Amino acid sequence: MRYYRIEIDGGSTVFTSFANGQNLRGALQIELDIPLAAFHSPANAGAFVKIWGVPLSMISQAKDLTRKTIKVYGGFQKGLPLANPRQAGLLVQGFVYQAFGNWQGTDMSLDLIIVAGPPPAQDKLVDAPKNLSLDWRKGQNLSEAIKSMLGVGYPGMTVKMNLNGNLVAPEAQPHVAPLRAMADYLLGASKSIINKPDYQGVHIAFDGNAINVYDQPNTTGKQIAFVDLIGQPTWILAPSIAFKCAMRADITLNDEVRMPKTLITNSQQAQSSLVNQAAAQQGTFVITSVHHYGNFRQPDAYSWVTEFNAVPTNVQPPTS
Numbered sequence: 001m002r003y004y005r006i007e008i009d010g011g012s013t014v015f016t017s018f019a020n021g022q023n024l025r026g027a028l029q030i031e032l033d034i035p036l037a038a039f040h041s042p043a044n045a046g047a048f049v050k051i052w053g054v055p056l057s058m059i060s061q062a063k064d065l066t067r068k069t070i071k072v073y074g075g076f077q078k079g080l081p082l083a084n085p086r087q088a089g090l091l092v093q094g095f096v097y098q099a100f101g102n103w104q105g106t107d108m109s110l111d112l113i114i115v116a117g118p119p120p121a122q123d124k125l126v127d128a129p130k131n132l133s134l135d136w137r138k139g140q141n142l143s144e145a146i147k148s149m150l151g152v153g154y155p156g157m158t159v160k161m162n163l164n165g166n167l168v169a170p171e172a173q174p175h176v177a178p179l180r181a182m183a184d185y186l187l188g189a190s191k192s193i194i195n196k197p198d199y200q201g202v203h204i205a206f207d208g209n210a211i212n213v214y215d216q217p218n219t220t221g222k223q224i225a226f227v228d229l230i231g232q233p234t235w236i237l238a239p240s241i242a243f244k245c246a247m248r249a250d251i252t253l254n255d256e257v258r259m260p261k262t263l264i265t266n267s268q269q270a271q272s273s274l275v276n277q278a279a280a281q282q283g284t285f286v287i288t289s290v291h292h293y294g295n296f297r298q299p300d301a302y303s304w305v306t307e308f309n310a311v312p313t314n315v316q317p318p319t320s
Contacts (some may be wrong), residue, residue, distance in 0.1 A: 001079030001158050001302050002247070002296055003088050004030055006049065007126075008096070009068040015051055017320070018077045028053045029297050032072065034092045034114075036253060036290040038203040039183035043289050047092045047114040052246065056112045059101025062110060067119045070112065074292060075247050076304075082227050083245070089249030091292050093208045095119035116206040118154060127195070134175040141192065142167035142202070146213055152180075154211060162214040162254070167193055179204070190215060205253050214254045217286045217313060221256040228260075230305050232261065239312055241285065244305045247294055255287045256313060280295050285310035 001023045005016040017027035029052040037043035051071060075088025094116040102109045120130065132153045136145040144164045150159045167190055175185050183204045190202040202215045224245070233243035243259075251257060261283055287310050294304040 001077050001083060001113050002086075002294070003073070003077040004277045004294075004296065005034070005071075005073040006030070007071045007073075008065065009070075009263050012215075023077060023079055027296070030151070031295050032074065032091075033295060034072065034292040036092070036116075036205065036207075036292075037169065037288075038205045038253065039180050040187050041289070042188075042204070044180075044205075046097060047094070047116070049114065050156075051110045051112070053103075053109055056103075056108060059103060059108050059110055062099040062101035065096045065099040065112070069093060069119060070096055072114070073249070074294065079171055084228075084246075087246075087248035087250045090208045091249050091298055092116055095123055096204070118157065131176050134182065134185075136169050136173045136175070138169050139168055141165065142169070142186075143213070145169075146186070146202075149182075150211055150213075156209075159209040160207070160210050160212045160214075162212075162216055164194060164199075164215050167202070167215075169193075169230075178227070200311045203254070212253065217256050218254050221258050221284055222251055222257045224260060226260045228303050236309065240288070240309060242307060242309050244302070244307045246301075247292060247304045247306050249292075249306075251287060251308065253287055253290060256284055257308075257310065258284050258288060272311075276304065284313045286313055 001017070001114075003018050003023075005014065006026075007014050010309045015030070017024050031050040034047040034049075034050065035043055035045055037229055072091045073089060074091045075085070076083035077088065078083050079140060092114060094114050095118065096112050097115045098113040100111040102111065130153060132149050134145055136142060136151045144160045146163075147159050147161060150157070170193070173189065175182065177185060186204065187201040200215055202213065205212045224243075227247045230244040230246060233241050236242045241297070287308050289309040291307045292305075293307070296304070298304075
């Protein structure tokens with residue numbers, strides 16, 4: 001069965017469709033739209049959750065939810081034959097940027113705009129991002145400088161590094177900027193050091209309570225089963241693909257996935273339409289963007305899914 005759990009302010013307010021090992025038939029209707037992308041990408045935008053059937057007391061004080069921490073879990077729990085509870089998990093963790101209460105007729109709902117990452121300090125405006133200070137010294141590996149910078153800027157968050165060991169500063173390169181601008185700077189700086197066509201540059205992205213910093217794929221590949229797919233994979237750019245799965249949280253940015261061999265194929269006649277003709281022969285892809293979206297009580301299969309964009313492992317992921 002479809003599953004969600006929304007925890008606000010450390011669990012002081014919880015909405016869920018599954019409790020005590022049972023699916024709740026009277027769970028509230030929700031809608032969600034949660035994109036995940038690296039910070040330098042325009043696709044890195046706020047997430048949205050709409051909760052129907054909330055009490056008047058909540059929508060009348062909706063502004064009180066601003067800056068509150070929030071976690072949104074989703075996927076499937078036991079029930080239907082193809083549901084896989086092991087794929088359910090945390091979709092986004094952050095804070096409520098804005099909250100709106102709505103009352104139309106007999107319907108009451110709560111709209112939440114969510115920004116990934118920790119909430120800003122109480123003495124600062126929500127839209128005044130903190131500056132990060134990068135102290136990248138001559139001869140120092142970039143991973144050391146980034147880890148130190150993020151440890152100071154985001155204490156308490158785990159920093160996951162997967163960077164090329166050749167990112168060494170030819171000269172001192174200090175830089176101060178908010179996270180999004182810092183991500184742009186590191187992307188360009190890393191590409192100037194490793195000047196190769198297939199090098200994607202440094203990417204920074206939030207993943208729950210962790211910050212992922214990477215420039216190469218996670219090496220542990222995950223198999224996509226035939227029954228996981230909703231519809232067929234589609235070529236969207238040569239050779240980038242898009243594919244939908246039943247909503248799942250176990251695959252994130254930069255993961256390698258192995259597609260079913262019978263689905264990603266390319267005939268000899270069709271190869272000429274692809275810029276990289278060898279890409280169609282590859283069964284392993286790297287996830288470049290993730291987008292969860294759902295309507296809890298909408299009955300069709302496309303209403304509770306995760307859409308992935310991915311490129312073959314031997315192709316440079318797009319940087320915008």
